Amino acid sequence: GAGVSQSPRYKVAKRGQDVALRCDPISGHVSLFWYQQALGQGPEFLTYFQNEAQLDKSGLPSDRFFAERPEGSVSTLKIQRTQQEDSAVYLCASSLSRGLAGITDTQYFGPGTRLTVL
């Protein structure tokens, strides 16, 4: 079956440009996550959605970062006025459950969008 898909796979932006990154989660998955992975580092949590509700955005590095999931399926991560330090791979993951206590379920990752800001 189809996994998590992300587009574009690669994005080059000039400093100051706005970018929008798209994530299509696995059909039926309730939870959706965005992570940022800098070169040589592990992924770092950005934000979390349960259906259309953004329940945690504690990892967003600045108010230039904005994420939405208006219909509880596809999600978009938008970065305004991109800076060189935003260069990273942006990973989207989805999981089936609502994260109820005691329930463990797998997060499936998409291939990521590699953003380079010049």
Place this chain on the structure above:
Amino acid sequence: RKEVEQDPGPFNVPEGATVAFNCTYSNSASQSFFWYRQDCRKEPKLLMSVYSSGNEDGRFTAQLNRASQYISLLIRDSKLSDSATYLCVVKGLTGGGNKLTFGTGTQLKVEL
């Protein structure tokens, strides 16, 4: 101090060797633990969950010591195809209880 700490390596081992990776985590309230594998320029993929009782999946054995806040992964009879970065992952209390916190990863290179 990082929430999840790993030796970044690289670990260069000959084919057939046994190799062990270790990881420590700082939040004693962490709920679930995993090892993910990440190939170069690919997404992380779940390798296995880690339980206090220890668990084995073929050539891979994972162990959790909650008292020491320590997680390990043992790979026996290593194959060339095991070459990858192994990410120690802790599932925490934020993000709806689902937020994953990753270590920096340990790079493994299996050589002929």
